[in-house]
Amino acid sequence: MEKENSRIEIVGMEDQRVWPFIQQVPMASRALLFGWDRLRPVEFVGLALDDEGSVIGLATLAPTDESGEQPRPTIIGVWVVPAHRKQGVGPALMKALSQQCLESYKMAPTADAVSVDGLKLCRRCVDAGIQLEYNNGVLLGMRLP
Ligand SMILES: CC(C)(COP(=O)(O)OP(=O)(O)OC[C@H]1O[C@@H](n2cnc3c(N)ncnc32)[C@H](O)[C@@H]1OP(=O)(O)O)[C@@H](O)C(=O)NCCC(=O)NCCS
Numbered sequence: 350m351e352k353e354n355s356r357i358e359i360v361g362m363e364d365q366r367v368w369p370f371i372q373q374v375p376m377a378s379r380a381l382l383f384g385w386d387r388l389r390p391v392e393f394v395g396l397a398l399d400d401e402g403s404v405i406g407l408a409t410l411a412p413t414d415e416s417g418e419q420p421r422p423t424i425i426g427v428w429v430v431p432a433h434r435k436q437g438v439g440p441a442l443m444k445a446l447s448q449q450c451l452e453s454y455k456m457a458p459t460a461d462a463v464s465v466d467g468l469k470l471c472r473r474c475v476d477a478g479i480q481l482e483y484n485n486g487v488l489l490g491m492r493l494p
Pocket of ligand 1: 382463464466
């Protein structure tokens with residue numbers, strides 16, 4: 350499932366690559382996945398890098414739910430550049446954040462899938478043995494750009 354050369358780096362929100370990458374995500378995805386103050390509780394960002402070191406995907410992890418109130422580690426947003434989809438980048442990001450979560454918060458993360466592809470991603474990750482809980486309570490039944 351994983352691309353042989355997927356390179357994932359775990360950084361903080363202050364890393365200088367994070368905001369420029371989020372800003373070029375198409376608006377519908379950006380608003381739903383990273384918009385308003387959704388990223389406020391985030392402590393870790395997984396960056397997927399290509400061979401030249403350019404960011405091709407990103408996922409974020411918070412120690413709490415999205416409200417910042419419940420102590421339930423959460424993967425808040427995951428987005429991969431369309432040209433790099435279907436190559437295992439999303440699963441590699443989820444695996445890296447799951448490992449970081451177990452190490453830092455001693456619990457597996459939860460992800461709330463909002464898109465069809467996000468739900469499929471979560472299912473595939475769990476099938477592959479990645480420690481992750483997921484919900485589809487707010488699934489929009491559509492693909493995101
Ligand atoms: C969801 C998302 C992150 C998945 O990332 P990804 O890197 O493409 O994930 P995968 O590599 O597992 O690929 C997904 C699909 O490609 C297929 N695939 C994976 N590796 C493949 C390969 N080597 N060759 C062909 N197909 C492959 C998978 O089987 C899967 O197909 P399916 O959707 O028909 O089941 C990405 O689609 C995305 O950014 N979508 C927009 C934002 C979004 O919806 N985020 C989730 C919100 S909850």
